[in-house]
Amino acid sequence: GAVVSQHPSRVICKSGTSVKIECRSLDFQATTMFWYRQFPKKSLMLMATSNEGSKATYEQGVEKDKFLINHASLTLSTLTVTSAHPEDSSFYICSVTANTEAFFGQGTRLTVV
Amino acid sequence: GQNIDQPTEMTATEGAIVQINCTYQTSGFNGLFWYQQHAGEAPTFLSYNVLDGLEEKGRFSSFLSRSKGYSYLLLKELQMKDSASYLCAVKDSNYQLIWGAGTKLIIKP
Numbered sequence A: 001g002a003v004v005s006q007h008p009s010r011v012i013c014k015s016g017t018s019v020k021i022e023c024r025s026l027d028f029q030a031t032t033m034f035w036y037r038q039f040p041k042k043s044l045m046l047m048a049t050s051n052e053g054s055k056a057t058y059e060q061g062v063e064k065d066k067f068l069i070n071h072a073s074l075t076l077s078t079l080t081v082t083s084a085h086p087e088d089s090s091f092y093i094c095s096v097t098a099n100t101e102a103f104f105g106q107g108t109r110l111t112v113v
Numbered sequence B: 001g002q003n004i005d006q007p008t009e010m011t012a013t014e015g016a017i018v019q020i021n022c023t024y025q026t027s028g029f030n031g032l033f034w035y036q037q038h039a040g041e042a043p044t045f046l047s048y049n050v051l052d053g054l055e056e057k058g059r060f061s062s063f064l065s066r067s068k069g070y071s072y073l074l075l076k077e078l079q080m081k082d083s084a085s086y087l088c089a090v091k092d093s094n095y096q097l098i099w100g101a102g103t104k105l106i107i108k109p
Helices: none
Strands: A004-007 A010-013 A019-025 A032-038 A045-051 A067-073 A076-081 A090-098 A101-104 A108-112 B003-005 B009-013 B018-025 B032-037 B044-049 B053-057 B060-065 B070-075 B084-091 B097-099 B103-108
Touching: A004 A090, A010 A019, A019 A032, A019 A090, A019 A108, A032 A067, A032 A076, A045 A067, A045 A076, A076 A090, A101 B044, B003 B084, B009 B018, B018 B032, B018 B084, B018 B103, B032 B060, B032 B070, B044 B053, B044 B060, B044 B070, B070 B084
Parallel strands: A010 A108, B009 B103
Antiparallel strands: A004 A019, A019 A076, A032 A045, A032 A090, A067 A076, A090 A101, A090 A108, B003 B018, B018 B070, B032 B044, B032 B084, B053 B060, B060 B070, B084 B097, B084 B103
16 A cells, blocks of 8 residues: 655645645655645545646636646645635645555645634 | 446444455456455455355355446454455456455444
């Protein structure tokens, strides 16, 4: 399997500020990483697919200028929520796929006040 | 459109057996997954089915019928720690995971 580390696990920020979330694949070289968002009692929603060395692919309805994704190496992808608003408060999870199985980071609980 | 249906919530008794159903309509099929998710945590992998039939793994079993677009997760000898949400997910023709909303399982002593 793959070990995925996500940081921070919790963050509280003021409205209008930016927050960076890191996702590291510790024992697996991931050319692709996935970023999900999950609202309370809701399903995981794919936001974007992060591609190493190239631009991320965003799902319909996800603003690429608001959710900046950088995948500079085979082990690190970052998601930056820019100019955060209270409606961006959610649980953000990254994942990598190895041998058909998806492995998840611990998730980041973002609260925008 | 693509759709995955599973019950919102189920209640069962410690030591008993519970079956969580999942039906799906997706553009293509490349496998069905079950994940367990405790509140505030990331999902953890439970099972993977790509062929029809039953896959058994300890107390957990998962069944798939591709012709019916149907799967179930069977949990035996329920323990209090099994209280969690159980997510059904299908990989479509683009190998993208389509997620169900999850079934919250409440275990009572």
